[in-house]
Amino acid sequence: NELIKNGMLFTVATARSAMSAAELLKDIDISVPAVLMNGVFLFDLKNKKAVAYHEIPKDAFFAITEIFVRRNKSPFVFFYGDDGKFTIEYTDFKLPIHRDFYEKRKGKFFGEFKKVSEYEILDDMHPVFISLSDGYDELKPIYDAAQKISGVTCSFFVKIMHKAIDHDNHTEHTHGEMRTALHHLTAGGAGKDFSQRNCCQRQGLVLGIKVQNG
Secondary structure, X not given: OHHHHOOOEEEEXXXXXXXXXXXXXXXXOOOOOEEEHHHOEEEEOOOOEEEEEOXXXXXXXXXXXXXXXXXXXXXXXXXXXXXXXXXXXXXXXXXXXXXXXXHHHOOOOOEEEEEOOOOOOOOOEEEEEEEEEEOHHHHHHHHHHHOOOOOEEEEEEEEOOOEEEEXXXXXXXXXXXXXXXXXXXXXXXOOOOOOXXXXXXXXOOEEEEEOOOX
């Protein structure tokens, strides 16, 4: 904050949404719009509004949600409204981590969750991001299929929580149990993403930190 006060331009780039990023960064006087949701948003956290964002085209939205539904998955689907608020649709909590995602974010001032029987595009709402954590074998076929859909970009990465290593047995423990590490799949509107490099080119020197997802 002292460096920001003295004129340094500071921001972050993260896969997180405004709902979780704002909580983590609440004690930092962010001086430049943040890059959120893997480059989908350029977001002004201070004034709680989007500077720019990429929307998922309607045809691509229904195509990619159908891929999840056919495999009995319930991703969190983010919509950005004309009122500057997020709505997150979901159909069910398939795993404990899905309920945990919901519990940590419900009631945040940036948006609200909505349980639905099927995914739909609401009036004055723009689909921007789809997110799900699950096992590798569950998500890899979805990722492969989603990659073929025009109008979206996808990210697929490992997400291990509270990992502990048993060096004697060369095993990994998560939450005290032997289990496969969770993976995370996201899809967002395509286009020229709002990368840190682009921010530097437009606004001069920017010190950026990527917030670890967890």
